[in-house]
Amino acid sequence: MQGNLIIKDASEVVTCSGFKAKRGKEMSDLMIIENGGVIIEGGHIKAVGDSCEILKDFDTHGFDIIDAKDKAVLPGFVDSHTHFVFGGYRPDEFAWRLRGDSYMDIMKQGGGIANSVKATRSASKESLAASGLKRLDSMLAFGVTTVEGKSGYGLDSDTEIKQLEVMQALKEIHPMDIAATFLGAHAIPPEFKGDEDAFIDLVIDMLAQVAQKDLAEFCDVFCEKSVFSVEQSRRLLLQAKRLGFRAKLHADEIVQLGGAELAAELGAVSADHLLQASDQGIKDMAHACVVATLLPGTAFSLKEPYARARYMIDQGCAVALATDFNPGSCFSNSIPLMFALAVLYMDMSCEEAVTAMTINGAAAIDRAQTIGSIDKGKKGDIIILEYPSYRFIPYHVGVNTVETVVKNGRVVFSKNKLPEM
Ligand code: NIG
Ligand code: FE
Numbered sequence: 001m002q003g004n005l006i007i008k009d010a011s012e013v014v015t016c017s018g019f020k021a022k023r024g025k026e027m028s029d030l031m032i033i034e035n036g037g038v039i040i041e042g043g044h045i046k047a048v049g050d051s052c053e054i055l056k057d058f059d060t061h062g063f064d065i066i067d068a069k070d071k072a073v074l075p076g077f078v079d080s081h082t083h084f085v086f087g088g089y090r091p092d093e094f095a096w097r098l099r100g101d102s103y104m105d106i107m108k109q110g111g112g113i114a115n116s117v118k119a120t121r122s123a124s125k126e127s128l129a130a131s132g133l134k135r136l137d138s139m140l141a142f143g144v145t146t147v148e149g150k151s152g153y154g155l156d157s158d159t160e161i162k163q164l165e166v167m168q169a170l171k172e173i174h175p176m177d178i179a180a181t182f183l184g185a186h187a188i189p190p191e192f193k194g195d196e197d198a199f200i201d202l203v204i205d206m207l208a209q210v211a212q213k214d215l216a217e218f219c220d221v222f223c224e225k226s227v228f229s230v231e232q233s234r235r236l237l238l239q240a241k242r243l244g245f246r247a248k249l250h251a252d253e254i255v256q257l258g259g260a261e262l263a264a265e266l267g268a269v270s271a272d273h274l275l276q277a278s279d280q281g282i283k284d285m286a287h288a289c290v291v292a293t294l295l296p297g298t299a300f301s302l303k304e305p306y307a308r309a310r311y312m313i314d315q316g317c318a319v320a321l322a323t324d325f326n327p328g329s330c331f332s333n334s335i336p337l338m339f340a341l342a343v344l345y346m347d348m349s350c351e352e353a354v355t356a357m358t359i360n361g362a363a364a365i366d367r368a369q370t371i372g373s374i375d376k377g378k379k380g381d382i383i384i385l386e387y388p389s390y391r392f393i394p395y396h397v398g399v400n401t402v403e404t405v406v407k408n409g410r411v412v413f414s415k416n417k418l419p420e421m
Contacts, residue, residue, distance in 0.1 A: 002043025003409030005380065006060060008051045010036045010068035011388035015048060016075050016355060016373040021291055021318035021363035027355040030390070036073065039063070040380030043408035048374050064411075066404065070388050074354065075373050076145025076381035076405065077335055078361030081272050081293050083183075083326035084135045085128055085163045085170075086153045088119025090327050094301075103302050103329055104226065104254055113153070113187040116327050120153035120163065128166045135325070135333065136174045140413050142335040143402035145381035147176055148322075148365050150220055152183030155199075157206045160184050164215035175407040177381075179365040181218040181248060182210045185228050185236055200232050204239050211243045217366070218269065219245040223262065225255040230262050237266050246366055252277040254304070264288035270320065270364040274307045275299055282308070286316040291364040294356070295324035296341035297332045310347035319348070320364040321356040336401065339394040350391050380409035 007013075013036025018026075037051030039058065047054045093106050093115070106112045120128070132149075139147055149167050154160035160182065167180045184203040192199035210216050219240030223233040237247040246269040251259025253273035260281025263271035271277075271285060272293040285292055294307045312319055321342055325333040335357065342348045342356070362372025371379050385392060386403040393401055405413035 004063045005040045005409045006065045008037040010073040014074045016358045023318045024316040027352040040409035072385040075358045077143045079144045079147045080361040080364035081322035085132045087123030116153045143383040148179040150181040150183040152186030155189040175412040180216040182216040183220040185221040220248040222250040223259040263290045292317045293320040297330040298324045301330045320360040340397045343394045382406040
């Protein structure tokens with residue numbers, strides 16, 4: 001549903017204005033309008049500017065009005081990397097990691113992603129949709145208005161398609177926009193151990209079905225030592241591109257394998273994780289305009305070194321931040337936690353972090369033309385904080401500062417009152 005809404009007298013409207021990824025120094029300019037206002041008509045932004053100026057002589061009849069005095073207004077956050085549709089949980093593995101087992105050791109012993117695969121294969125569509133719906137509600141309350149979600153807990157055609165169909169069904173019943181990614185190459189299923197090339201052949205078969213049913217826009221692969229090699233990832237993603245998917249990679253997460261270089265070579269829309277990305281890979285990505293999607297919650301949860309955000313931005317990369325919400329490596333969809341980690345441990349400024357979670361998140365899912373900033377013509381996806389500045393987001397460490405969430409011009413979440421959806 002599309003709404004007509006006026007937000008007026010905000011202490012600041014943080015526009016993040018732009019229609020493509022912001023690179024390097026561009027990430028620092030949030031294009032703030034003090035005493036700002038936004039007019040949304042039919043779900044789209046009609047005007048943004050000084051509150052008094054845009055409302056002068058404007059006929060407000062038929063518009064809801066929100067007074068945002070002493071509050072900051074921002075574009076809705078874009079969580080551009082999640083795995084939010086899954087069956088089962090893995091709290092035991094978290095405990096093993098606390099004892100010293102590594103994420104990859106657990107995976108090699110048959111746990112990790114394989115555990116979630118078992119649970120997701122046996123879960124009904126209804127139960128996956130019910131848990132997915134709850135997770136979307138939780139994301140919305142953190143100010144996320146668009147989320148990317150991956151398959152990858154099936155590793156067989158029926159379950160991969162089941163996950164993607166659940167996402168498609170959720171789009172119909174939840175206000176959140178969902179960008180779907182096919183991640184059939186997420187792990188090697190036990191039945192294919194030792195014959196990874198044959199599994200890639202099967203994933204390529206699945207791709208054709210996913211394309212035919214129009215269930216995903218992106219194709220992703222876990223390019224990692226002991227999972228899929230650079231060569232296998234290249235073969236899969238080239239085929240994906242031929243079928244019209246945009247490429248994404250889980251790249252250089254645990255080991256420096258050349259995933260960043262491959263992302264640049266293929267013109268991927270994003271390469272994600274990048275904890276171990278090489279200097280050359282980072283330069284290649286900057287040159288090829290591949291968005292570097294950094295997932296600090298995963299480095300934090302796995303006690304791995306953080307990705308080199310500062311170096312990437314200084315080299316001219318466009319950096320996005322996302323949660324990687326999943327049942328294994330990062331069971332958190334907390335946006336304020338990601339902000340705190342980015343500014344405290346990754347040397348990003350508050351301004352860069354805001355850009356990374358808005359317009360650059362949108363660019364990481366190929367939507368910078370329609371969301372991620374408060375610009376005329378874009379979707380009316382807006383958040384209002386309970387504080388006067390965006391600086392409170394990381395400063396109020398780990399606490400949600402979002403008071404109101406507007407999607408397509410309608411209030412879909414409010415701390416003060418829960419509206420019907
Ligand atoms: O992005 N690294 C691979 N995939 C996910 C984790 C999935 C899981 O452990 O269930 C990630 O970290
Ligand atoms: Fe991931």
